[in-house]
Amino acid sequence: MAYSDKVVDHYEHPRNVGSFGSTGDVKGRNDIGVGVVGAPECGDVMQLQIKVSEDGVIEDAKFKTFGCGSAIACSSLATEWLRGKSLDEGLAIKNTELVQELSLPPVKIHCSVLAEDAIRAAIDDYRHKNDSGDADASGAAGQGSETESVSQA
Amino acid sequence: MSVTLPIYLDHNATTPVDPRVLEEMLPYFTEKFGNAASRNHQFGWAAEEAVDRARAQAASLIGASSKEIIWTSGSTESNNLAIKGGAAMYEKAPRTAESGRGHIITSAIEHKAVLDPVKRLMREGFDATFLEPPADGIVRREHVEAAMREDTILVSIMWANNEMGTLNDVPEIGALCRDRGVLFHTDATQWVGKMPTDVERDNIDLLSWSGHKIYGPKGVGALYVRRRKPRVRLVAIQDGGGHERGFRSGTLNVTGIVGFGKACELCEQEMDQDRERLLALRQKLERSIHEQLDVVQINGHPERRLPQTTNISFGFVEGESLMMGMKGIAVSSGSACTSASLEPSYVLKAIGVGDELAHSSLRFGLGRITTEQEIDYTIEQVVAAVNHLRAMSPLYDMHKEGIDISKIEWSHH
Ligand SMILES: Cc1ncc(COP(=O)(O)O)c(C=O)c1O
Numbered sequence: 001m002a003y004s005d006k007v008v009d010h011y012e013h014p015r016n017v018g019s020f021g022s023t024g025d026v027k028g029r030n031d032i033g034v035g036v037v038g039a040p041e042c043g044d045v046m047q048l049q050i051k052v053s054e055d056g057v058i059e060d061a062k063f064k065t066f067g068c069g070s071a072i073a074c075s076s077l078a079t080e081w082l083r084g085k086s087l088d089e090g091l092a093i094k095n096t097e098l099v100q101e102l103s104l105p106p107v108k109i110h111c112s113v114l115a116e117d118a119i120r121a122a123i124d125d126y127r128h129k130n131d132s133g134d135a136d137a138s139g140a141a142g143q144g145s146e147t148e149s150v151s152q153a
Numbered sequence: 154m155s156v157t158l159p160i161y162l163d164h165n166a167t168t169p170v171d172p173r174v175l176e177e178m179l180p181y182f183t184e185k186f187g188n189a190a191s192r193n194h195q196f197g198w199a200a201e202e203a204v205d206r207a208r209a210q211a212a213s214l215i216g217a218s219s220k221e222i223i224w225t226s227g228s229t230e231s232n233n234l235a236i237k238g239g240a241a242m243y244e245k246a247p248r249t250a251e252s253g254r255g256h257i258i259t260s261a262i263e264h265k266a267v268l269d270p271v272k273r274l275m276r277e278g279f280d281a282t283f284l285e286p287p288a289d290g291i292v293r294r295e296h297v298e299a300a301m302r303e304d305t306i307l308v309s310i311m312w313a314n315n316e317m318g319t320l321n322d323v324p325e326i327g328a329l330c331r332d333r334g335v336l337f338h339t340d341a342t343q344w345v346g347k348m349p350t351d352v353e354r355d356n357i358d359l360l361s362w363s364g365h366k367i368y369g370p371k372g373v374g375a376l377y378v379r380r381r382k383p384r385v386r387l388v389a390i391q392d393g394g395g396h397e398r399g400f401r402s403g404t405l406n407v408t409g410i411v412g413f414g415k416a417c418e419l420c421e422q423e424m425d426q427d428r429e430r431l432l433a434l435r436q437k438l439e440r441s442i443h444e445q446l447d448v449v450q451i452n453g454h455p456e457r458r459l460p461q462t463t464n465i466s467f468g469f470v471e472g473e474s475l476m477m478g479m480k481g482i483a484v485s486s487g488s489a490c491t492s493a494s495l496e497p498s499y500v501l502k503a504i505g506v507g508d509e510l511a512h513s514s515l516r517f518g519l520g521r522i523t524t525e526q527e528i529d530y531t532i533e534q535v536v537a538a539v540n541h542l543r544a545m546s547p548l549y550d551m552h553k554e555g556i557d558i559s560k561i562e563w564s565h566h
């Protein structure tokens with residue numbers, strides 16, 4: 001199966017690779033939300049970190065992904081789209097938009113779902129850390145436990 | 154140093170037809186197009202003569218006699234005929250609901266072309282054991298011996314594994330089966346033509362191999378069926394004109410058979426030099442990768458493998474993305490992302506390679522056309538791609554921070 005030019009471009013020149021610190025480091029930072037979804041046994045792990053300004057705008061986003069080229073491209077593209085968006089706008093990003101933009105074939109749709117999960121998990125994490133009064137909003141966004149970030153056992 | 158892209162390093166999947174094989178085949182498409190079963194004119198005689206010559210070439214490669222070679226469409230068919238035809242012939246009688254039709258021993262690392270016929274037989278009243286080899290991937294005599302039962306009628310163990318290249322104890326398992334009077338089949342698709350074979354010395358009753366893995370054409374294969382000590386009988390699974398002594402009806406694929414024969418002859422002549430050359434190249438590939446990258450592992454036994462095959466897991470990097478980074482190099486991967494089923498390799502799983510490392514595996518299959526320059530280029534590309542991907546891998550970060558990835562509770566979906 002051939003990859004689309006856009007997937008190849010993201011693969012070769014991934015945007016915003018990295019993190020604002022290890023999962024442990026950023027745990028105590030209230031301006032950062034972290035989402036880690038997937039599992040190594042499934043062949044895909046995405047780590048997405050967002051940095052949110054005081055007025056609720058996603059200033060910066062960084063990713064690290066273990067997965068196929070499409071998974072890498074989805075997470076790279078997601079960081080581009082998240083930058084400058086509000087949290088609600090971020091939550092509105094749909095996996096189908098990633099699929100369309102990257103021309104993913106049907107077998108790669110789950111890679112885009114994972115990226116959507118990562119976005120939700122990162123935003124949820126940020127909201128949990130900050131205002132407990134806003135719990136309804138994160139609850140509404142909730143894919144529930146599916147999007148829980150990893151906890152070290 | 155110059156290489157021409159793309160580079161083909163997937164010779165366990167299939168091989169190119171050797172130009173000498175093609176040349177031999179060509180006249181049989183046009184001038185000598187006769188049906189080998191036409192006994193009463195020269196078109197038929199010419200075809201029959203060519204088929205006989207090919208039969209002798211195929212028999213010679215494995216130390217058999219011409220009469221013991223049955224032409225098929227490839228190893229899938231050879232395996233089906235050996236397993237289903239053998240089980241039907243040797244099933245336990247009388248049949249009662251309690252006792253079942255007989256017991257079959259095979260291994261969990263076989264190709265689907267063995268596993269699925271055995272599974273079908275299970276649905277039809279046979280019982281089966283699927284041996285799981287230890288971490289080195291090698292099925293040994295003692296594993297088979299421990300699984301033997303009073304009602305065991307057939308053992309089918311592959312000679313060389315297609316994913317790892319590991320070599321099972323086939324001659325020893327053959328000896329055990331001979332002692333116990335149990336029919337022994339080996340799927341030798343990856344072995345024959347690359348390694349010396351002697352069905353007498355190695356105690357084989359039934360052996361499958363395929364043209365397209367030995368620089369011959371696709372769609373043609375052979376089944377060796379022992380004729381003496383003991384004489385092996387099979388129930389045909391395809392009915393028709395009674396070709397191939399009734400074992401396999403159907404007009405012979407004369408062009409394919411001619412190519413198969415020539416391919417066998419070339420393998421016999423060139424095996425020793427090919428083996429030595431490819432082993433040196435494979436070792437160079439493995440050594441260089443080990444020197445330049447951390448957390449890599451060779452899957453299966455480090456030495457007991459085909460000279461031209463290696464299967465390597467690159468920790469914290471997913472196989473499909475790795476292939477994408479190795480520009481212009483054709484290999485294959487045990488990663489789920491490359492398979493339609495989205496399941497990682499069942500072979501690596503069976504020998505206890507964790508799913509994560511199965512996703513990270515690549516198989517390199519060298520072949521007759523592989524050059525040292527190609528291997529040098531491949532080493533460069535693999536190392537660069539692994540480094541590129543590890544810079545993006547959250548798992549590599551965790552590894553460097555000393556976090557044990559297996560102890561994390563991941564969110565499965
Ligand atoms: C071990 C083994 N058995 C069987 C087969 C199937 O062979 P064929 O393609 O000739 O049917 C293959 C090839 O994919 C193989 O590697």
Ligand code: FES
Nearest residue numbers: 044067068111490
């Ligand atoms: S991560 Fe496995 S198919 Fe994309």
